[in-house]
Amino acid sequence: MSKTLLIDLKKCTGCELCVDHCSSSKTGFYSQEHSRIRILRDEMKGVFVPLVCVQCQEHPCVDVCPVEAIKYEHDLALFTVDKDLCTACGDCVEVCPYEGIFLNAGTALKCDLCRGDPACARVCYPEALQYLEADESQVVAALEEKTRELNRNVRK
Amino acid sequence: MPVHIEIRVYHGIKKYLPAGDGNGFCRTFSLPDGASVAQAISALNIPNDEKVFTLLNGVMCSPDRALNSGDVLSIMQPAGGG
C-alpha cells in the first residue's frame, strides 16, 4: 500500500509552517504564493483548512487541461504539472473540487508530495498533516470532511 | 485495614481511570494498608513512562510516601504558562 498525505482538519491550527516549508523546499525562500499548500482561514471561528492536492482518483484537472500539461509520472505514481507546457489558463483551478491547485508566476502549482518525503508533514507538530499508509476509509472520511468544510465556506 | 483515599486525575492521565461514574475527576479509592503514592499510581494502571505530576494534599511528595485514609492524591501532567 502506498502512502497518503492524510489531513485531519480538527487538528489544524493555522500556524502555516507547512506553507512556508513547502515554498522553501521548492524555491529556497518563504512565500505563500510559491507554496503548493495554502490554509483557508476562518479567523472568526478559529477553523483552518489545509488546501492541497489530494491526488484524487478522478483528477478532473488532468482531463480539463487543454495542453495536457498535467502528466502521470510512473516512478512517483502521481500526476505533476509540466511547467514548460502549462499556459496558466486556470481551467484546472476552476475544476478542482478540493481547491488544491494554484496559479503563480505563469504556471499551475500542484503538490508532488516532495517526491516521497513531504516537507509539510515533517513540520506539522499537531499532526493535522501526516504522511502515512492510510486505509481507504480514512482517506474517504478525510475527503468528505474537506468537501463539507469547503461547501460551508463563502470562498468558492 | 485498607486506606481510603481520594484521587483526582486531570489532563491525559484521565484516560487510565476505569470507566464508571459520570464524574471522572474525583473518586475514592481503596488501597492496602501501607500503600505508597507510587503503588497508588500503578494500581490505576498508569504506565511507568507516563510523565505525571502528583500532589499529596496539595504538596509535592516523594513517590514512596505512605498514604493515610483521607489523603487527597492529585495526579496530572506538569502544565505551565498563563
Added chain:
Amino acid sequence: MSRQVTFKIAYLDLSARTFTVRTTSGSDFELYLGGRGLGAKLLFEGQGKGVDPLGPDNQLIFTTGKFGGTPVPTAGQVTITAKSPATGLYFKSNTGGTWAKALRRADWDAVVITGVSETPVFVSIDDERVNFHDASGLWGRTVRESDTEAQRRLGGSDWSFATIGHAGENLVNFACIMTSLYHAAGRGGLGAVMGAKKLKSIAVRGSGQTTVADAVTLEQEVQAVLAKARQSVKAGLLLEFGTAATIEMANEGGSLPVNNFSSAQIPGGHKLGGTYLVENAYMRQGSACSACPMGCHKHAVVREGRYQGHSGGPEYETLASLGTSCGVTDPEPVLKGNELCNDYGLDTISTGGVIGWLMESAQRGLISSDRCYGLDLGWGNGQSMVDLIHRIARREGIGDLLAQGTRSASKALGGESWKWAVQANGLEQSRVDTRVAKAYALSFAVNPRGPDHLYAQPQAEFGRTPEARRLMERLMGSDKYCNSKILDGKPELVRWHEDMFAVTDSLGICSFATTTTYIVDESSLARFIRAVLNVSMSEKEIMQAGRRTVVLERCFNLREDPNRKDTLPWRLMNEPVSRGPHEGMLNSKQEMQVLLNRYYALHGYDPVSGRPTREVLSSLGLLDDVKGLEEIII
C-alpha cells in the same frame, strides 16, 4: 561577519496625517536584537520624561523581531511599547496572531505612531503603501465587528488587524489591543493610548517573500526544535488544553487566587481547568500564532443559554481572574466574560482584579449595591461579573470608577479599600499567589511593568519537568533549588529568565519556547541567528543583549519616577495565606529584602536604591549608545 542589520521603520504622525520612513543601521541588532529592545530604545530616546500617556507626544511603538516572517518556531510575536496610562511608566506588551508576520512580509520591521488624530482613523499598510482612512462606522464597534467591516472596505481576505474596542476608545485604564480578533496585547492600558490617539485599527498585509541566509540549516534547526517539542509534556499540554491546563495544578497545589487573593483553593475549581473544558466541549483547538507548532490558543463555545457565544481563549489568567478571583467556578459566565473582554478590548487580568476588589469592598460594607446597579456582589455571582464588564467597557455608572483601575478606584472609594486593591505601581497582580512562589515574588517586584508574569515567568522554580530541573542545575549546580518556597537560587533564576525573556521578545518569538517549555535554548538561538541573518553571536552576547534591554527599561522608569519601588501588593506582603497546604506563607518585607539585595548585587546595581550605576551602564555599552541616559546617573 558583519553585524550591521537594518531596521525599516514607518513613522506615522496622526496629527499631521503624515508618514515617513526611517532606516536604522549600525549596531542596534548587535546591542538589542531588535523587537522589544529596539522599542525600549526608541521610547527612551524619542520622548522625554513627564509625557502625558494619553497625549500626542506618547509614542505607540510596534516592533516585530528579525525572526518574524521566517519559520523559526513561534516567530509570530510583536511587542507594543509606550508609556502606560495605568502605571505612568515604561510598558511593553506582546501579542501574536498573524500581524507580525504580515508586517514583515510587507517589508517593515516597526511602526511608530505619534500625535492624535482629530477624528477617528484607521491605518492600512499594504506593502509599501501606507494610508489613513476615516474610521467612522468602525469607531464604537467591537473588535470583531470592526475587523469584519474594515476588511470589507479594504477588499481582499488576507489582512491582519491590530484593533481596539470600546474600552480603548473610552480610555479604560486597562484597555488592550487585539490582533487577529482574539490575541490580546494586554496589561497596562496600551489600548487606551491607541484610543486617545483616535486610532481604531492598523490593517497590514504583505505580498513579499522572506529570504534567509541559510534555509537548509534553518530547516535542520527547526526539526531539532520540533523533536524537543515532541518530547516535552508541557508543549503537548499547550497544544491539547492551552494554558487552561494550569488551573487544575494551581488549584490542587493551593496557588490559585480565589476571592481577590483572600484564599488559594476553591472546591469545583477544576471546572475552569483545561480537562473539564475540553471534555465538556466548551473548548477546542483554535488559532496558532504564525509559525508556532504548539498552537496554545484555543477556541471556546457556549452553545446555549444566557451565556451563549464563542471566542478565542480562554487563558489561565482569564479563568483565574474572571473566574476564581471573583469566586466563580461555573465556566459559562467566565467564557462569556472572556468573549466580552476580547470584543471590548479589555485586559482580563485587571478586569477580574478590579471586579474582585469591588466585590470585596461591597462585602466589607464600603459600597452599597445600589451604587452598582443593584447587583449582588457576593463571591461567585457570575452574572454580576459579566454585567460589570459591560459597565467598565462603556464607563457607565460604577463602571466609570472601575475603569480607572484598582489603585485609583481605591483612592476614590477611600477607607481601607486600598488594602485589598491587589496591585502595585498601578498594575493589578497577575494570577499567581506569590506568597508560595518566591522566584515569582521577586520577578513581580522588579518587573518594570508591575507585578506581572510576562517579564520573567520563572517556572523552573517548581522543577516539574526535566527541562526545568536541567536549567536549575545549569544555573545553580543542583536541582535541589527547585522548591518554590525557598529563597536561595531564586535571584539567579529570575535574572536568567528576565534576560532570556527580553531576548525572546526582541527576536520576535514566544516566551513559551524559551521559557515555560524550555525547548529553544541559547545555543539554538545562536544557530537561528546565523541561519537567518548570517550574523555570528555567542550565547553570552545574545543574553547580554537581553540584559541591556532589561536595564534600559529600568532606566526609563527611574527617569520617570525616581521614587518607584520594587514592591508587591499590600495583601501579599501583609496577609499570610489563611488556610490550605501553604498556610502561613507570606511575601514579608524581610524576605523580599533578601531577594532584592541578591538581585541588585547580581546586576551591580546600587545596593540601597537598586539603581543601575555608571559602571553597569558603561560596561553594557548603554551609556555610549542611548542619548540622554547620562541624566539618570546619580
